[in-house]
Amino acid sequence: MSGGDERTVCIVLHDAAPSTRSACVRTLSAIRDVAGDAPVTILAVPRYHDETPNAEFEAWLGERVRHGDELALHGCTHRDDGTPQGWLDDLRRSRYTRGEGEFWSLSRSEALARIDVGIEWFAKNGWPLSGFVAPAWLLGPGAREALIERPFDYTATLRQLVHLPDQTPVTSQSVVYSTSNAWRRTSSLAWNALVDVVERSNPLLRLELHPRDADFVAVKSSWQKILERALRRRKPATVAEFMRRSRPADAGTVWMTTTRAD
Numbered sequence: 001m002s003g004g005d006e007r008t009v010c011i012v013l014h015d016a017a018p019s020t021r022s023a024c025v026r027t028l029s030a031i032r033d034v035a036g037d038a039p040v041t042i043l044a045v046p047r048y049h050d051e052t053p054n055a056e057f058e059a060w061l062g063e064r065v066r067h068g069d070e071l072a073l074h075g076c077t078h079r080d081d082g083t084p085q086g087w088l089d090d091l092r093r094s095r096y097t098r099g100e101g102e103f104w105s106l107s108r109s110e111a112l113a114r115i116d117v118g119i120e121w122f123a124k125n126g127w128p129l130s131g132f133v134a135p136a137w138l139l140g141p142g143a144r145e146a147l148i149e150r151p152f153d154y155t156a157t158l159r160q161l162v163h164l165p166d167q168t169p170v171t172s173q174s175v176v177y178s179t180s181n182a183w184r185r186t187s188s189l190a191w192n193a194l195v196d197v198v199e200r201s202n203p204l205l206r207l208e209l210h211p212r213d214a215d216f217v218a219v220k221s222s223w224q225k226i227l228e229r230a231l232r233r234r235k236p237a238t239v240a241e242f243m244r245r246s247r248p249a250d251a252g253t254v255w256m257t258t259t260r261a262d
């Protein structure tokens, strides 16, 4: 992997939509408290839980782009509408992803149709588009096929960033919190402290935040500490910028897989 000796931290904010915007603003302001004007990759959802993007929300995103943030496409509705294939699949889809794994079971053509809604939305607003990140990072085989048919530079899973179309992976475990209940919050804190230590030798640290991650004091102070420490030794960059820098010179081989790449 190229990119020299430079160490990078990517700050990513998931699930930007009209209904999450005020929570996103709180999290972005908590990022700014620690990281100043560091650029953030904002994962925008075109039809989050079927809501329609309004002009005010689009103006806000446009403003973020003008200030150096990246917008990446994050699914279409963010909802998994498919029929579970047996009890294990049902458990995984309803409990692990809370029904948010929209791109897990789509066929290639279904995935293309949803991806194209997002591509059109970005084009209409004049926003540059490099990356697609599936909701809950769950990218099924049909969605993988669809992705390489559109001009994306990268996608991501929980444990990897993936160059497109060649699918060369860059391994980096995300620091990510679960805030849905007290038990999950507590175990998130311990888990992320461990990820932070393990990933210190990795040239890339990924801090993946959700809109409500500034609303719980212990969660906020955990990621702010990790970010503050990371910024002493790492330069912040958007995911698009990091992927441009780390693109292998010889990115010829396309491998297809039917399993998750993380």
Ligand SMILES: [Zn+2]
Residues within 6 Å of the ligand: 014, 015, 074, 078, 135, 136
């Ligand atoms: Zn999401």
